[in-house]
Amino acid sequence: MTSIAANLQAVHARIAAACVAAGRAAESVQLLAVSKTWTAARVREAAVAGQRAFGENYVQEACDKAAELKDLDLEWHFIGPLQGNKTRRVAENFAWVHSVDRLKIAERLAAQRPPGNLPLQLCLQVNVSDEASKGGCAPQQALDLAAAISELPGLRLRGLMAIPEPTTDVLRQRSQFALLRRTLEWINAELDCELDTLSMGMSEDLEAAIMEGATMVRIGTAIFGKRN
Numbered sequence: 001m002t003s004i005a006a007n008l009q010a011v012h013a014r015i016a017a018a019c020v021a022a023g024r025a026a027e028s029v030q031l032l033a034v035s036k037t038w039t040a041a042r043v044r045e046a047a048v049a050g051q052r053a054f055g056e057n058y059v060q061e062a063c064d065k066a067a068e069l070k071d072l073d074l075e076w077h078f079i080g081p082l083q084g085n086k087t088r089r090v091a092e093n094f095a096w097v098h099s100v101d102r103l104k105i106a107e108r109l110a111a112q113r114p115p116g117n118l119p120l121q122l123c124l125q126v127n128v129s130d131e132a133s134k135g136g137c138a139p140q141q142a143l144d145l146a147a148a149i150s151e152l153p154g155l156r157l158r159g160l161m162a163i164p165e166p167t168t169d170v171l172r173q174r175s176q177f178a179l180l181r182r183t184l185e186w187i188n189a190e191l192d193c194e195l196d197t198l199s200m201g202m203s204e205d206l207e208a209a210i211m212e213g214a215t216m217v218r219i220g221t222a223i224f225g226k227r228n
């Protein structure tokens, strides 16, 4: 077995154990492999080991990799900061975007999603740690933004995403993840909708995220190793 295959197996075991601890079904948490900075060859290794969904932060890098791996049936997720001048390539080349935090960007993605493609699956990024340096809308803004985004063609709003402040304090991790979950519950109640995705949890904190209801964990280091 390659080290990537072994790492994937270990991550699946961590997810399964966290689901048991949280009283959840293991299938309720999807694994997104974050392949930013890693070559197409490493992504192929992960794909051969059964991984299908990959997360990328840089548009050019991701498009190059996707082109090289066209023979595989992979699902590409854009998870990095998104500027207006990059939206077209994202709308044309990705299945999901996790990092939308303002209406302007969602409007551009909607206008630029090629007709005939499936709707672009979208998560609204929320700043749950109140750090000025972080992307994401404030939790209080998430309802109005979700309502506006839901009206746009070519997109399907699926839920919320967060990158909490890095901390090894599990209670602190959990309180930030819980804020994202409560924000999703609030939106679902107010808009009478059923957003089903909580994109939260990375290599260091996936257990805390699953405890608080994560449905998609975004894992890089634990699968591919430490990035340079």
Ligand SMILES: *Cc1c(COP(=O)(O)O)cnc(C)c1O
Binding pocket: 034, 036, 057, 079, 080, 163, 202, 203, 204, 218, 219, 220, 221, 222
């Ligand atoms: C890099 C990155 C990850 C993966 O982080 P690891 O700690 O390597 O698992 C997850 N989400 C986002 C948004 C990232 O940029």
